[in-house]
Amino acid sequence: MLCGANPTEAHPVVGQKILHALKKGTKLIVIDPRKTYLAARADLWLSVRPGGNIPLLCGMLKVIIEEKLYNKDFINQFTEHFEALERYLATEWSVERIERLSGVPWVFIEQAARLYARAEKALILYGLGVTEHRGGTNGVICLANLTLACGHIGRAGTGIMPLRGQNNVQGACDQGTLPYTYPGYQPLTEDTLAKFEEAWGVKLPRQPGLMEEQMYEEALKGNFKGLYIIGYDVAQTQANIAHVWKALSRMELVVVQDIFFPLTGRFAHVVLPAASMLEKEGTVTNGERRIMRVRAAVSPPPEAWPDWKILCELSKRLGYEICYRSPRDIFEEMRFLMPIYAGASYERLDSSEICWPVPEEDHPGTKILYTNGFPRGKASFGIPRHWPPGEEPDKEYPLILITGRRLYHYNCGSMTTHSDGFLEVCPEECIEINPRDALALGIKDGDLVRIISRRGEIEAKAKLSNRVLPGQTFMAFHFKDRLTNILTSEAVDPKTYTPEYKITAVRIQPL
C-alpha cells in the first residue's frame, strides 16, 4: 500500500521495484489525490480528498475491526489499548462521515481494507503526502495502527516505511540534528547528558531547543538572533516563504554553506562555498537505515571545503578545538557515543553496507526491526484525531494547490538545474490543472496564468493534465524564478511543526 507518495518521480528506483513486484503479481493499493503513474497501474486507487487521509485510514481500520480481519494473536501478544481504538472508531467515525471527509466511496475503502488485512504479507510505503498536513502525525499513527492491527510487521515483506526525501534524511535525524534528541535517538535525560558531557568535556544545555518553525516565530518576536544553515535553502523550500524571509531579515547573523548561491543567500551575511557529495568522504544512511560510504570522486573547486572542515575551523574560533583529521575520526566518536552505530566501522563499510541497529563489530546489522516484539514492551495503538486542513477551498480561493516533486528536478533544483540535459526536459515550473477547470477558466495548455493564495501570488504556465482531479492543481518548487512557496499554507502539524505543503487554497487567473 502506497500512501501519499509518488515514487516513480520522487524515488524512481523504489518506483521501479514496485513495477517489478507488480509484474510478479503483487497487489497494489495507492492512496493519493492524484492519478500518479502507479495509481494508474494499481489494483485499487483511492483518490482521497486532500486532507482526508485520517478519515480514510480510520475507515479501513473500521472495516478491519467490524469484519474481524485483524490479527488477534498479534494484538494480544504485542500491543495494548486496542479496545480504546475500537471504541473511538465506533463512536467517532460513521460511514457517512468517513465518506464525506475522505471523498472516497465506502465500497472502495472496504475493498482496500480487506486486501490489506488478508494479505499474507503487506507493506506500507508512505511519503510526504501523509506527513505534510496539519494532521500529519495522526496520519502516520493511522498507518501504524493498521500494521499493528494486522500484525503486518517484523517479518520480511511486511512493515511500514517512510520514503525518505533526501539521501541522508535518515542519517541527519540519526545524528541528533533535532532539538529533542541526542545522536542515536538518545533522549535529553540526565543520563544522556552526563554521558555526552563526559565525552565532550563541557556542560551541556538543559533548556529544550526550538524546531525550525519556532525559530522563525521567535525571530519575528525579536527573541531569536542568528541562524547557521548548512546545505538547506530555507528561503526557497520552506512553506509560506514570505514569513521565513521576514524572520531571516530580523536576525543579526545568518550564515549559509552551500554548493551554489542559494536564495537564502539574499538574507545571509556570510555565504560559504562547500564541497558536494561527489567531492567528499563520509557516510550517509538511507531510508532502510543502511549506513553507506560516500567517497570523493573528484576534488572540490579550489576554495570550496567539505562541510565538516568548515565546522571544525569555526569551532576553533569559538574556543572549542575539535581537531578531526578526517570524517573517519568523527565517525569513530559517533560509534563510541551511539549504541545503534557502534558496530559499524569504515573497514566494515568498505565491503558492505550495514543497517543499524548494529551494536557490536560482529553484529550483522538489523535489516528488519521488531521481529520479536517492541523495545518499549507492548506497542500502543494511538487515537488519531482528525485535524482538518488549515484552509479549505472557498468562493474566493476555489481550488486546492498540492505541491510535490518532479522526476527531472530535486528540491531547490541546485544540482539538477546545473546538470546537462535536465533543463531541456523540464525547463520551468508549471501548474497542472484539470482540463475541466481550465475550460471553465478559459485557460489553454501553455498559457501563462496568475496563481493567488491568501499569502501571495506568482505566475506560471498552465499544463492541462488529468493527473489532477477537478478542483485540484499541482506544482513543485524546484525553480528560483517561480517561487511556489510564496503561496503555500501557513498551517503546520502542531506536534512536528511540519508545514502543510499539500493543501493551499488558490485562485487562478488567466493572463
Next chain:
Amino acid sequence: MEITIDGQKFEVKEGITLLEAAKQKGIYIPSLCHLPGRDPSPRPCGLCIVEIEGEPEPVRACETRVRPGLCVSTNTSRLKEIRRQILETLIGRHYGDCKAPCSAACPGGINVQGYIAHIARGEFLAALNLIKEKNPLPLSVGRVCPRFCEPRCRRVLVDQPIAINALKRFVADWALAHGETIPERLPETGKRVAIIGAGPAGLSAAYYLTLYGHQVTIFEAEEEAGGMLRWAIPNFRLPVEILKHEVQSIINLGVKVKYGKRWGRDFNLKTLFEAGFEAAFLAVGSTKERTLDVEGQEEAIPALKFLKMIKKGQSVRVGERVVIIGGGDAAIDTARVCRRLGAEVTLIYPRSRMEMLAHQREIREAEKEGVTLFLMATPLRITRQGSRLEVEVARTILSEPDERGVRRPIPMPGTQRIFKADTVFSAMGQRADTAFRSYGELEARLKTSPGGQIKANPSTQATNIKGVWAGGDFVSGPRTVIQAVAAGRRAAESINLYLCGTKKTSVFVSPRFNFSRGKRLDEVDVSQYQHIPSRPREAMPERDPELRITDCDEVELGYTPEMAIREAKRCLKCGCLGLHKCDFREVLIKEGVSVTNPLKKPRYEIREDHPFINLDLNKCIRCFKCVRVCDYGGIELDIIDLGEGIEEIHLEFTDKCVSCGSCVDVCPTGALTKKAAVVPRARGEGKKINSVCPYCGTGCNIQIIVKSNAILEITADAQRPPNYGSLCVKGRFGFTFYKSKDRLTKPLLREELDEAFREVSWDEALDFVAARIKKIVHQYGPHTFGVLSSSRCTNEENYLAQKLARAIIGTNNVDNCARV
C-alpha cells in the same frame, strides 16, 4: 549435479542455464543478446551455441538448462564456423569508427578525441592529464609537432581539420599559468635505471620510470637537457624558458641529471651496471650531420652546428646574403634565423615544394618572413671569392626511373647560374654514427642494422643485450619529437616489467578488429557530414611577420580559453563512445573474426534528440536488450526485412521514456551512448569509485568512473543493494553540476544585509562568523541562536552540526530539513 564442459567436469547448481554455468566456471561462451532476469530476445543472436553429446544439432546455451551428466563442447570447428557466419553478417551491417582517426594516427598513442572533449567542456587539467598519460612534454610537442593527426581529421570533409596540436599546446600553457596537479607516483621500488641522453626520448622514459617508483639518473653530455629541443629548435618556435620549465617539472618528480657526462668518455654500459644500475636506456639522438657532396663543400656550415651556436647565445655573423642548401626542418629553421639576423635568404632544394621534408606550414611561415625558395635546383660547386662565396646552381629535371623505379633529380645542362653569398649553409640531415661500438665490451656487442643504426625491438625498445634498451633518433634515425617521446614511454613500460619481474601481457589489439568509416579520407562517405554547418578553425594568433623577424620571440601566441573551447567544440567525435562497453568487438576479438567487409556507408543519421542519450543505429546489432531492460515502454524497436538480407531498423524513444539510462548501460555496442560521456575509453579504463547517489533517500549505490579528476560517467553495480544496478535519471545523469561555472568558489561576506557581498578569505569569513556568534550569545544568550543542518550532508557533518550547537554554542536549537 555434475556436468562436463570441454572435457572438464564441474559441479553446478540445478535450474541454471548452461550459459550461466559456464560463466560461473570461468568458461567463455560468446553471447550478445542474453539479459539475465528478462525475457529472451525476439531475435536471438545465436552466438551462444554449444554442442551436446548425443544431440545432432547445436543448442543455445542461454536457453538450455543444465542436466546431470550433460557433456558439452563450446568451441568445436563447426561452432566456430557458425559463429563466424553470424558475426560476418553483423559486420556487414555495422558502420562506425571504433577509434577516432586522429587518435589512431598519433605515434604517441594519445587519446586525442578524449582530450579535445575535455577541452570542449572546459576541463583543461583533465585534458592535460590525459595527454600526459602518453606524452610528458606537451609544452614542447604542442609547439613543434608536425601533426600526424590533423591530416586525418574528418572535419576536413566539412571545412578544415581541428587544430589539434594548438589545443594540446593550449592546455599545457594553461597549466603553466594556473598550476597543474602533480602526477601520482607509485611507491619506491629501490631499483636504479640509467638513461643516457636527456633529449625527448630520455626525458619521456625518465618521467614514466619515475612514476613507476624507480630511481632514475640521466647522463647528459651537454650542460643542459632537452636534446634537439634545446639545441636545434629556434626560440621563435620553442622558447628556451618553456623547455626549461618542462624539463624542470620532470626533474622535480625526483629524477637525477648528471650534466657534462659523456658516454664512452666518462662511463660505459659496463661501468653503469657495476655502479648498481639495473637497466640502461640509450637515447643519445642522432647528431652526426651529413655533408654536401659537391666541390667546395667545406665552405658550407652545417645547419645544426649553426643553430646550436645560436641557441647557446653566441653571436654569429652571417652577412647580408645567405644561401641554404636543404629542405628539412633544420634548413627552414636556419633560413628563418638568418632572416632575423638581417640577411637575405635563398633556400635551394632539388625537388618540388611538396617534397620538402619540412612541415608545409613552417615553409609558408618562412616565406611570409621573406625567405626565397629556389626549387628544382641543385648546387654544383661552391667557390670562395675573397670574403664572399659563389654557389653555382643548376636547375634539375627528374632522371629516368632507375632499377628500383626511383626518379632522381639531375642537373639540367645549360641552366647554370651563380648565387653570391656571404654564408652558405648545408642542411643535409643526419646519419648514423657507430662510434659507440668502441666505447666498451658490451657496446661492441650491440647489434646494428646495415645502415649503422642500433637495433631495438619496435614495441619494447629492447636491444639484444639484457638490461639495455635504446630509442629515439639514436635507433630510428632523425624522426619527430613525438616519436622519440613514444619510444621513451615504450622503453619505460618494458623496463618496468623487466625490473618488477612480470611478463608483458599483451593488451595490444590488432587494428584488424577496428571498424573504420574509411581508412583514407577519400573512402569516407561525405553525405553524413552534409548537415554540419561549416565553421572554420580558430586562427592561431601570431605576430606580424615584419615585426617578428626583428626579434627572436615566439611567433605563435596560443589560443585563449574561449578560442580553445570553441575550437574543441568543432570536433565531430568520430571515435566510438561505446568502446568501453562494446561486447560486439570483444566477441570479434575472442572469436578471431576480423573486420574485412563492413558496411561502407551509413544507413542512419546519428540522432541526438533525446536529452541524455545519443542513438547511432549504424552500430545496432538488433539484440533487443534495450527494449527488454526498459520497464516503462520507453523504446519501440521494429526491424523490417527489406529482402536480400537487407533490413531497416526503426528505433524510437516514446514519450513514456523516463530517461533512466538503463538501456544505454545494457546496449552491447555504441548504438546507444550517453551525451555526457564524451571521452572515449577502453574497457576497464578509469577508476571505479563506489559511493552513494546524492539525490533521494533511496540511497542508491553508484559507481563513479573517474579519470584525471573528471567524472566520465556514473553507473551502478548490479550486485549491490539497495538498487542492484538500477538508477534513475538523476542518479545516472545528474552529476555534471559539480563542474558548473556557477559553483560557489569563494567565501562571501557583508556586514549588513543592504550591502553587497565581498569575496573574502576563509580566515576573514570565519573570524567574522565566530565574532558575531560570540556577540549574540554574550548579549542575548545561547538560546537565541540556532543551527539548521542538512539531509544532503554526511552523517559526520550532521553530527558535527549538533555538536556545534550543543557543546560549543550551548543550545539545543538544532534542526534539519527532513520536513521538506
